[in-house]
Amino acid sequence: MAYVAIADRDAPIHDPHTFIEKYIWSQDHKVIAIQYSIVAIFVGLVALVLSGLMRLQLGFPDSFHFVDPNQYYQFITMHGMIMVIYLLTALFLGGFGNFLIPLMCGSRDMVFPYMNMLSFWVYLLAVIVLLASFFVQGGPTGAGWTLYPPQAVLPGTPGAGLGIILMLVSLGIFIVAFTMGGLNYVTTVLQARCRGMTLMRMPLSVWGIFVATILGLLAFPALFVSAIMMTLDGTLGTSFFMPALSSMGQAPEHDGGSPLLFQHLFWFFGHPEVYIVALPAFGIVSDLLATHARKNIFGYRMMVWAILAIGGLSFVVWAHHMYVSGMNPYFGFFFATTTLIIAVPTAIKVYNWVLTLWKGDIHLTVPMLFAIGFIFTFVHGGLTGLFLGNVTVDLPLSDTYFVVGHFHMVMGVSPVLVVFGAIYHWYPKLTGRMWDDRLGRIHFWLTFLGTYAIYLPMHYLGILGVPRRYYALGETEFLPQSVHTVNAAITIAALVVAASVVIFLYNMIVSLWRGEKSPPNPWKATTLEWQTPDTPAKHGNWGPRLPEVHRWAYDYSVPGAPDDFIPQNVPVDSRYATGTGHHG
């Protein structure tokens, strides 16, 4: 078998000796995961600060003079792009993907460790180029995170000169980095699993990351194509996207380009991107729920099939972002239908999570709180998605705060709750230390209730018709006074949630030294990463022998078994050979 050549090697694939080889130019997937995570969390904090500044302006429009309209648009743009791409995509795939795939599949490392290392450094370069745009003349681009032409490259939009070019170049570099990482994740899952780890025995975290990576590999080229063509429009004066127009009294040379073409390309990437972020979250949350409810995941096969179905369908729904774009109205029918169809596998997953909790031995640990919180926010965001998926409902709501509330609930808060839960869950394996549980709980409740205080009222604002993307609402007749009060309240809630991130960071950093020493398997989990001979896992992960897998990842509370969990690498014993689950 081909896999034996990689997976069964006794010696590690590479052998670092110096400090630099171990921690800087490291080819160890665990170190690369930490590098990815630190950079992603750092840019995420930058984007968080930007959102705080925007909220100050929106909540108290006449009180703060350090945010002018141009900066407001620049902050919106950078906040959106950083959160979606440079934080969530990088953290889920570069961070969790790198850490979990080899450990959960029972391999010593990724199959192309050198390319994996390059992937991180190229990602770092993308981040540096992106952040550099804050310091160039004109500042970063303020075109909105969707970067729609023609306005993105025309004077009058903030950052229309260097800002937008740096953004496009940075995206191009990011995609190169992602492709190098993605090749690794896919190939490792396919070819470097340990003996006995069949595809259908993989934990759902790996399934989610695996399918999300495939989506990314096929969808990011659309962004790459549009970035190249828009760069040329902006620098060389070509007319791929730029129509004939008059701008600030001038008539640029452009002629005949199609802004709609950009929107198609962008959303052909942009919609799968939602699932590039969501599928790893789905997978991870499944594992958190099963582990902390001490129960097998309900409907494992359905969960896998749903991940695959969502992945496939995510490529045929992109134009539901474009109902108001002026495309052929008949397209709307088609895309509304596919959009509603994708709700079916998604709903299956939600039912299965709830049924996993049903009659489980639920331990309300901090990771579990975040996982359950995710079910709430995700259902909430999913339901408003049904509203917006319908053309007739979307048209009046499209440019209002309803949309802001919807997408922050479904792809802002929900994946971030999973990120937090996952960090709390795997931190003991990563560092060998436990968190301060009390601070974790305070962090959870502030975040969970706080995000509701932020985003729930936004739906109300949207239904009132409060337009999004406005720097200040001013005195507008159709808006009641309550709008301004709500805006102020949202801002206060947002600042509280932002402050709770400080608690999280404090807890994470201080626990490195002061945290209680963690046992090898503090959550009594079944998956392989908790069965490593050392905690934290050493280079090569498994000591002299690779693990051998004998069962699926969800043997919790098996009747007759001495413990309420049986790790995947424990051989089948005839006394309790059949697992508990009969759902399929």
Added chain:
Amino acid sequence: MSNTAIVVALLVGIAVWFAVASRLTAKPWENREQKGDVGVLHMSPQRIGLWVFMAVVTSLFALFLTAYSMRMHHSIGWCHLTIPNILWVNTAILLAASVALQLAANAVSGGRRDATRTALVAAGTLSIGFLAGQVLAWRAVGPSLYFVQGSPAIAFFYVLTIVHGLHLLGGLAVLGRASLRFAGGAELVDLRQSLSLCATYWHFLLLVWLAVFGVLLFL
């Protein structure tokens, strides 16, 4: 855009089929002892990596060509490119390079060092010749920025050929490294996989070029 959707749907379909074929219907909770057959594909990781990469590049060019077709149909007064004749020559050269590389891969498998050398030199020269030919084609199509700004067809021609050329350059870097190892007297057995992957990649780039050329000619 529908073209792209079809291509991607096809790729996803293949992925799903392949997953289903490898028993996505297994009932893992039954805990039957399963044989150690976890390798889904009987391929080296390098070969799988290359295939995944080629899927990414396919998606990239499918999207470029879809954009080309949509841009053409969206605009009034689209001016078609006059295909320079040298592109036919270039196509023949790339075809020859692809064949030469396959011969090199075969020669390495057969342990024939001299034949390998000849085929490698031929493949490298032909590939570089193809790139040089593409540069000549740019000169024939519209040699200055003025033409690129004025005609989206010419702008697309530049973008498509440059992106394709860059992929070939990437391949040449890998081929160059393998050739250096060959020149340094490496065992032929150690070069087998490398040259075989290069040959696959060259065939793939030939197909991509044929698709690009076909779209430029017939759309």
